[in-house]
Amino acid sequence: xxxxKVKVEVFREIDYNKPFTFAQIKNIVQDDDEIHAGYDxxxxxxxxxxxxxxxxxxxxxxxxxDAEFExxxxxxxxxxxxxxxxxxxxxxxxxxxxxxxxxxxxxxxGE
Numbered sequence: 001x002x003x004x005k006v007k008v009e010v011f012r013e014i015d016y017n018k019p020f021t022f023a024q025i026k027n028i029v030q031d032d033d034e035i036h037a038g039y040d041x042x043x044x045x046x047x048x049x050x051x052x053x054x055x056x057x058x059x060x061x062x063x064x065x066d067a068e069f070e071x072x073x074x075x076x077x078x079x080x081x082x083x084x085x086x087x088x089x090x091x092x093x094x095x096x097x098x099x100x101x102x103x104x105x106x107x108x109x110g111e
Contacts, residue, residue: 001076003069007034011058020056034059 011028035058042052
């Protein structure tokens with residue numbers, strides 16, 4: 001198992017009053033970063049409401065850390081073990097269904 005590239009948020013901001021400017025992120029952004037920005041309209045319902053707001057998120061791709069790698073490796077092993085147990089349970093169900101038990105009064109040699 002090798003380390004993989006992961007995407008992480010390096011900047012996330014919401015502003016209810018004014019749009020974002022480049023000056024706010026110029027020291028954060030790198031050449032390969034993804035920038036997601038826009039305006040969400042406000043809404044009002046019977047139970048909820050949300051004011052309109054500007055948002056910006058900067059996402060960067062990087063190699064996973066040693067801790068993230070170990071966590072992913074442990075999770076993969078647990079999943080592998082769980083899937084093996086499920087396959088075995090399915091095998092036992094099919095075996096019971098398709099291999100009927102022998103009749104105790106019947107001679108196994110067929111005589």
